[in-house]
Amino acid sequence: xxxxxxxxxxxxxxxxxxxxxxxxxxxxxxxxxxxxxxxxxxxxxxxxxxxxxxxxxxxxxxxxxxxxxxxxxxxxxxxxxxxxxxxxxxxxxxxxxxxxxxxxxxxxxxxxxxxxxxxxxxxxxxxxxxxxxxxxxxxxxxxxxxxxxxxxxxxxxxxxxxxxxxxxxxxxxxxxxxxxxxxxxxxxxxxxxxxxxxxxxxxxxxxxxxxxxxxxxxxxxxxxxxxxxxxxxxxxxxxxxxxxxxxxxxxxxxxxxxxxxxxxxxxxxxxxxxxxxxxxxxxxxxxxxx
Amino acid sequence: xxxxxxxxxxxxxxxxxxxxxxxxxxxxxxxxxxxxxxxxxxxxxxxxxxxxxxxxxxxxxxxxxxxxxxxxxxxxxxxxxxxxxxxxxxxxxxxxxxxxxxxxxxxxxxxxxxxxxxxxxxxxxxxxxxxxxxxxxxxxxxxxxxxxxxxxxxxxxxxxxxxxxxxxxxxxxxxxxxxxxxxxxxxxxxxxxxxxxxxxxxxxxxxxxxxxxxxxxxxxxxxxxxxxxxxxxxxxxxxxxxxxxxxxxxxxxxxxxxxxxxxxxxxxxxxxxxxxxxxxxxxxxxxxxxxxxxxxxxxx
Numbered sequence: 001x002x003x004x005x006x007x008x009x010x011x012x013x014x015x016x017x018x019x020x021x022x023x024x025x026x027x028x029x030x031x032x033x034x035x036x037x038x039x040x041x042x043x044x045x046x047x048x049x050x051x052x053x054x055x056x057x058x059x060x061x062x063x064x065x066x067x068x069x070x071x072x073x074x075x076x077x078x079x080x081x082x083x084x085x086x087x088x089x090x091x092x093x094x095x096x097x098x099x100x101x102x103x104x105x106x107x108x109x110x111x112x113x114x115x116x117x118x119x120x121x122x123x124x125x126x127x128x129x130x131x132x133x134x135x136x137x138x139x140x141x142x143x144x145x146x147x148x149x150x151x152x153x154x155x156x157x158x159x160x161x162x163x164x165x166x167x168x169x170x171x172x173x174x175x176x177x178x179x180x181x182x183x184x185x186x187x188x189x190x191x192x193x194x195x196x197x198x199x200x201x202x203x204x205x206x207x208x209x210x211x212x213x214x215x216x217x218x219x220x221x222x223x224x225x226x227x228x229x230x231x232x233x234x235x236x237x238x239x240x241x242x243x244x245x246x247x248x249x250x251x252x253x254x255x256x257x258x259x260x261x262x263x264x265x266x267x268x269x270x271x272x273x274x275x276x277x278x279x280x281x282x283x284x285x286x287x288x289x290x
Numbered sequence: 291x292x293x294x295x296x297x298x299x300x301x302x303x304x305x306x307x308x309x310x311x312x313x314x315x316x317x318x319x320x321x322x323x324x325x326x327x328x329x330x331x332x333x334x335x336x337x338x339x340x341x342x343x344x345x346x347x348x349x350x351x352x353x354x355x356x357x358x359x360x361x362x363x364x365x366x367x368x369x370x371x372x373x374x375x376x377x378x379x380x381x382x383x384x385x386x387x388x389x390x391x392x393x394x395x396x397x398x399x400x401x402x403x404x405x406x407x408x409x410x411x412x413x414x415x416x417x418x419x420x421x422x423x424x425x426x427x428x429x430x431x432x433x434x435x436x437x438x439x440x441x442x443x444x445x446x447x448x449x450x451x452x453x454x455x456x457x458x459x460x461x462x463x464x465x466x467x468x469x470x471x472x473x474x475x476x477x478x479x480x481x482x483x484x485x486x487x488x489x490x491x492x493x494x495x496x497x498x499x500x501x502x503x504x505x506x507x508x509x510x511x512x513x514x515x516x517x518x519x520x521x522x523x524x525x526x527x528x529x530x531x532x533x534x535x536x537x538x539x540x541x542x543x544x545x546x547x548x549x550x551x552x553x554x555x556x557x558x559x560x561x562x563x564x565x566x567x568x569x570x571x572x573x574x575x576x577x578x579x580x581x582x583x584x585x586x587x588x589x590x
Contacts, residue, residue, distance in 0.1 A: 044497040051504045055513060059356060062375045062514035063363045071365030081363055112411075197344045204351035212355065214362035 020130075023123040027131025028138065035139075048143070050150045053089050056213060060085060067155075075215045078244055083158055086151045087243055088212035090144045091171070091236045095210065097140030098133065098175060099203050102182040105132035125278055126271070129186055130179075137175055163242035163249075170242060170256060174235025177263035181206070181231075183270030187277035210236050231266055234259040318571065319430055323423035327431025328438075335439055345439065346446035353389045353451070356513055357382055376515040378544055383459070386451040387543055388512035391536045393444045394437075394475050395510065399503050401436035402482035405429060407489050425578060426571065429486055433479045463542040466549050470542070473559035474535035480563065481531075483570030487577030511536055531562045 073079025109115040151157040209227040241252035373379030409415040538555035541547035
């Protein structure tokens, strides 16, 4: 079958946000197909969110001998360390999935030899990352639902469901801000090549500053100050407070406000950096280098 | 010109190759080839010098969340409950030693176990399989290289832990610790052989690696004692070399237990070395045979 020149040029002239959105959606579906083509992936996807939570719970139990801690009660708004940690863990799982999945998207394409083909497709570079983000948000979101469901069924996790909607708002805003961080990671991958170690270091630092199972006050003062500038910290604090204290917690809404400001800053920073790195890599013709 | 090293007689290329194959008969493992592969792996690692800095700092970033969690839950650096469970009320040295030892398990699973997949990504798996040495030499070479890089990381982790948390360990514990650590690393190299075989068959390393990693991590007493695990899970923990190594190393470092007291752990680790190596070699060979038979060596 031959394709006429007119058809080709009309194909290339397609543009606009709807076209980019459709391309991103297709990329997300493609990623699901790739993941599900490996037989162990599906099984692992179902059990993994729960598996990673177990060591943390066992450590908490070894320290306290129960599911409550009076020390945690003095530092935070709850002494129920189990619920406090399980919610933190769910939130950090989304961060992990988003940062690793999208941050390494380019490197994975390079490994399997499709990075240049992907770059030659008539879509924006950011769309490629956005497609990966959509997939990872779906993947991470489903994982969190499985985690919360399993924790509720097996351990009787107590949540304030009235706060669910604002909690989801916190997750959404955190994910928005995270896209700026993801753009920064993609820059590291494009420029530094074997960047998974750099990504690992940055992810671990972000996770340390996003207090999954401890309040910020136990960190050294310098780290507390740095954590205030990390969107994931404010996202987690508001998410946890909404689900534990309900939708009217003033400090949770203050965190949402700060998160909004940080989102704008981080997204702008990531986008500018990505444009610069993309141009730099293509000028040096080092796109496919290992 | 090609010469046979032992005789210095000039040979044609064909004769030289034939002679080479005669003097390099197939063995289970060719240590000389493994050393060459280890040197090559280290050379590749050195091409990315930032890795060494990052890997030096990384383990402390994994350890710190547990330390902060411990402080938040117990209100200090000691916990009577934790002391009752583990025998050590101060959980910081307990955790630090656990993470130092587990770094080697991590390296066996992620580094050695995934070696063939990294070769596949880099497009050199099939050429590597054509070298005139037993395939297990490739994995042993990777294990040797990982031992060097992991040791550099753990030395930094240990040093930082001592500096940050002001930890004190008995100097007399050094030899027993090194012995237990060595036996555990050797045992896990056998495990990595089997694991590499599984990756040859299942291809996607991320899922399998993470699954195996989290299971071993949960069963190994890195952050808590074996007694915290449900009773039906505890026997599984006792078939892992890391369990005995970590328990023994803690006894040596924190309770100044001498080699006489650790003899039981040493004997169990020796037994596990034999079991893990035999199983590892068998599983790898079976997986390799299966993959070649299906013609899927280079498949993604």
